[in-house]
Amino acid sequence: MYDVEREKKVIRQGEIKMKKEPFVTKEQIEEIVKSYPTPFHLYDEKGIRENAKAVKEAFAWNPGFREYFAVKATPNPFLLNILREYGCGADCSSMTELMLAHELGMSGEEIMFSSNDTPAEEFVYANEIGATINLDDFTHIDFLEKTIGAFPKTMSLRYNPGGVYTLSNGIMDNPGDAKYGFTKEQLFEGYKLLKEKGVERFGIHAFLVSNTVTNDYYPTLARTLFELCVEIKEKLGIKISFINLSGGVGIAYKPDQVPNDIRVIGAGVQKVYEEVLVPADMGDVAIYTEMGRFMMGPYGCLVTKAIHEKHTYKEYIGVDACAANLMRPAIYGAYHHITVAGKEDAPCNHKYDVVGSLCENCDKFAVDRMLPKIDMGDYLVIHDTGAHGYSMGYNYNGRLRSAEILLKEDGGAQLIRRAETPKDYFATFDCFDIIKGLV
Template identity: 50%
Template sequence: MPMSQAFKDRLFPVLEQITDHYGSPFHIYDEAGIRETGNQLKKAFAGIDRFREYYAVKALPNPKILAIMKDIGFGFDCSSIAELRLSRGAGGQGEDIMFTSNNTSEADFIEAAADGGSVLNLDDLNLLAKVPSLPELICFRYNPGAKRTGNEIIGTPVEAKYGVSDDQIIEAYRQAKSLGVKRFGIHTMLASNELNYEYMVQTSVMLLELIAEISAQLEITFEFINIGGGLGIPYKPGVAGLDLDAMGRDITALFKNFHRQHGYEPALYMESGRFITGPHGVLVTKAINRKDIYRTYVGVDASMSCLMRPGMYGAYHHIDVLGKDGKTAKEIVDVVGSLCENNDKFAIQRELPKIDDGDILVIHDTGAHGSAMGFNYNGNLRPKELLLTADGKVELIRRAEQVEDYFATLCFEQDLLEPAA
């Protein structure tokens, strides 16, 4: 279900005050909801000896949010220098951080090794030779190819650019061992926004069987398996959510069976982002124009630069109109922004309460891949971010971009090269 009733009960009574104070548009996140979901995840896997969530920083890269993750006990999954620095700024150190590489540069590897290092999750067998200094612990990202199917968001494994192929995976660990690596983990990421918990159970089966095979051949022990992220949330009303309790029960049973067969139990890691923060954020925007031509268009003061998922993926995000409920007259409209792009739409032919200029619209489920995927096409500026704290206060946690920010990269010392003829 989009946006929990508890979040609505905390936000809606004070939303007009918040909008008057901060102006619109803005993303606002619900600390209480984030903490509740984080603790539910920990509880679901409490039966496994060592479980840890590495929050996918890409989903919501804000220091205040990452500080909440650290306080819950989560680590951080990173894929860039900026994400590494954000995670360290939030208190992540050493094996609190997993650096999942993809076409990784030397500068990325140097940063991953800095300030106490990180767990290095290599995406390619060839990267072993490119790591400036191999750490004691190495993980490889596994791509099973035709042995598994993906889902429509992430695509089929055979077509994915990620991971070490099935026919390379044993050789990857053989080479790592020969180069002096002493500690090992394995990772995979095969689906995105997956609501069928059995898919994640099958992924656990796959990795546990694989580490048993690799261990038998190479006489190495695996410290952890990482089943990746991809836990889904139901964006549309009426869609059933992920059965987290059943997922935890079934995966825990797999780990206990592995322990009985092999005499030890690896840790279970995952890297959820959307599942932790997605439902606990909304984009708040005001209606500023109404246009009746071949369709009725409701123009708002946010644009696709605030939330690109509907325009990029055709993704559905539920919309509430503050103060207007089921008793309000309905109409079918497109809700649109100001970009010079026809896909700058938050809703297409959506039945909504009749919207007037000045109405506040609440676009659900923007707590992951919302602000993080913002951009500046047309010179549009990304909006501010707010946090509704657990004690009911509202805190600015990222200011809105300003025109001066947009022009900042045009201020530099002249650097002119005249190539030799």
């Protein structure tokens, strides 16, 4: 959970140095709401493009590099097409994500299919469109063969080293508790079996720690995987063609955090590459990444309006968004910074709970948050919702998903997904004729 006292301390240390700046102004919001009422998710085209360019440049030293954007983070075709302009592919984990990527014209090696507990029909479709299948479990080798027959020429396996993974800055996670991936013994046996069955090109994938705010994570993971790939080559005579570092590179949700520097991260991976792979005659191995949060997170925000205030045992500000629009704070206390539009330089001298309308007491975007005085009608910008924001929305209490809007580089606004209507909510009740008269 977020430490309120720490936030107050940060504010006292200096608002100008520590505060997060929104990419949209009050004046721009006021113009947008003339056409699209709050709440809505807003995306920064300029920021997305600059970041995608930086990622491409950071790994330009590796000729085979490709970023496979994690579609689950932000499944919007307009945004996916922007990333494609910078060479990005799609990391998919379900049938519908595969269909979305394919409908946008992606096929073959542009699509990575990394799923778990996978239904047979999804393997069939992934194989049909030529996606690279990244298997999550040893038993899936037999399951895949029974499902599609002959194996594709390229296959990838997901590795889980088990234990506890610790970085130099104290960030820890526990791969041993995760449901994903092969053990080392299963991995070696899996590659041997796939080679016997005609697979010619092999990849490896691993995801160990979530949302790291450190430049050390990718280089640390890279060393683990690079050394493992050298061992696979020496013991099995199998050369790994691509190494997928997956996601885990996080963003600075809190104002006192120092954001990751993707160019430093890329250089760190290059250093380990040259130390481990090049001497092993593996200097042509391609590096892949699957960043969702880092690619899109800071370049989206949830714009909502203050519509109620309540004075009881605490001070509450009720907004027209709710956890159905952004569930991360409600389900696990995730911190999202909040800016009151037009009051960016006002003192944060009021303590509020910022809440939504769901019949759940956890429907809170902030608890005991120090903010400027909020007046009814003020617009609140909830930062860093560009990944795992809209995509995790739901319809509890009959709440409807909001619109998605792209703030163009020229300052204009483009609707890239309309808001849901009651007709959408009732669309699956085809057997109830009475419903048709309600919408």
